Amino acid sequence: MPAFADRDLEQRIQNAQRDIKSWAEGSDLWRDSGFTSYAERVQGEPGEEAVVFILYSDGHLARLLDEDLDPRSRAELDQICGAHGFWFENYDGCSYYFFATTEEMQAAYDEYFHWKWVCSLIVEDFGDVYAELYRYFQARPERLYNLHHREFEILLYRVFQSLGYESEVGPGIGDGGVDVRLLQRGPLGDTLTYVQAKRYAPHRPIRLDAVQALRGAVANDGAHHGIFVTTSRYLPGAADFARRSNGVLQLKTSDDVAEWCKQAQEGIIQDKSLLISDAHLLSVLRRVDHGEHALVTHAHTGYRTITNSFALVLKETKHAALLMRLPRRNLSQDSYGLEGHEAPVLDPQILGMKQMETVFRAKRSVSSDGCVSYWDGRNLYSTWNRQSCFFSYID
Incomplete structure (x- = not known):
């Protein structure tokens, strides 16, 4: 079990934010300010030295912190943050990233936000893009109990898909025990095969009647097997009943799920470029030639120094996608090659670019107005407008 409970870590954040806000309001600094999380702001994997929370401001508070106009007020804020075990750094003049002051607490938050990131990967949609999900639960099967019961069901659904089954997850309610x-x-x-999942605490063992109910659903519907999976354990009567089913019923626990995750992880291809054949890549290019321009995406970064990144959508599902980074060609530039306009290369020569480093996973999302975007943790890609894109290497 983690050294610090999730609820305790969350409470520390809430207490710190409460006192910071109270101080800022008392100093008439809170207007146009607020708190958010790294996941909400960046939607990327937290990594080591995870950002605990973010203070954002476009008002007096930001000007005080960014320009250090009032050392006394700044010292008051530093004292409040330190009392709660946090320090912060200026990220971009309007966003301030908070971290824990001790290595022990920072390690606890790293683990906590890694856990939250893993939970964000548990979606009903499935694509061969996430190995992290299985790696985590292989190493931490005790964390399965911390999932919401629906997340537990969906995780099993995804694991079985990775193991080669055609899998269908139930509606969550009114599923007849399947x-x-x-x-x-x-x-x-x-x-x-029917699977029944029960996310129970260790002190709540599975009773005989629950196992009998699964056996009845299997018999009534003409299924061949039933698998009962729990984060708890089985009472002797339930285990004995399953043994007398002549192999129809199997009783599994978190340790079995961890082993399934290990097998699923081993089945995921780490080099994503191997998932895409040359023929498929050429077919995507032909689709672009025939007018499917949404398959070409663009992202840019920087304020003074501006860079462009272009990518081709190779495969996508509802929540995930495989993209391939495209080479760029200069359309115009100044005499020093520091500024100009560029566009992606979209011809068969990109076959030579299909490598492990250029094919990557991304989260797919759709906005309220129907626009699709892809986030790889660093760049937000959206449909390229087919116009030349400005670049500048001048800082």
Whole structure:
């Protein structure tokens, strides 16, 4: 178990934010200010030395912190933050990143935000893009109990898909005691398996009646097998009943889920470029030639120094995508090559660019107005407008 409970870490953040806001309001500095999380602001993997929370301001508070106009007020804020175990640094003049003051607390927050990041990967959609999900629960099966019961069901659904099953997750309510349905096709016929998932605390063992209910659903619907999966344990009566089912029922625990995660992780190809054949890449290029311009995306970074990144959408599902970074070609530039305009290369020569370093995973999202974007943790890609893009290497 973690040294610090999630609730304790969350409470520390809330207490610090409460006192910071109270101080700022008392000093008439809080207008146009607020707090957010790194996940909400950046939507990227937190990594080591995770940002605990972010203070943003476009008002007097930002000017005080950015320009250090009032050392006394700044010292008051530093004292409040230090009393709660936090320090902060100026990120961009309007965003201030907060970190823990001790290595022990920072390590606890690193673990906590890594956990929250892993939970964000548990979605019903499936694509062969995330290995982190399985790696985490292979190493930390005790964390399965901390999932919401629906997240636990969806995790099992994704794990079984990675293991080669045709998998279908139930609606979550009114599912007749069947959370996941597995279909395994074979030359001698198809095998249907029902999965019942119970995210229970260790002190709540699975009783005989729950296992009997799964056996009844299997029999009534003509399924071949039933798998009961729990984060808890089984009472002797339930275990004995399963043993007498002649292999129809299997009882599994968090340790089994950890082993499944290990197998699923091993089945994920780390080099994403191997998932894309040359023929598929050429077919995507042909689709672009035929007018599917949304497959070409663009991201730019910088304020004074401006750089562009172009990427081709190779595969996508509802929540995830595989993108390939595209080379750029200069359309115009100054005599020093420091400023100009560029566009992506979209011809068969990009086959030579299909490498492990250029094919990457991204989160896919759709805004309220229907615009699709892709976030890889550093760049936000959106549909290229087919216009030349300005670049500048002048700082």
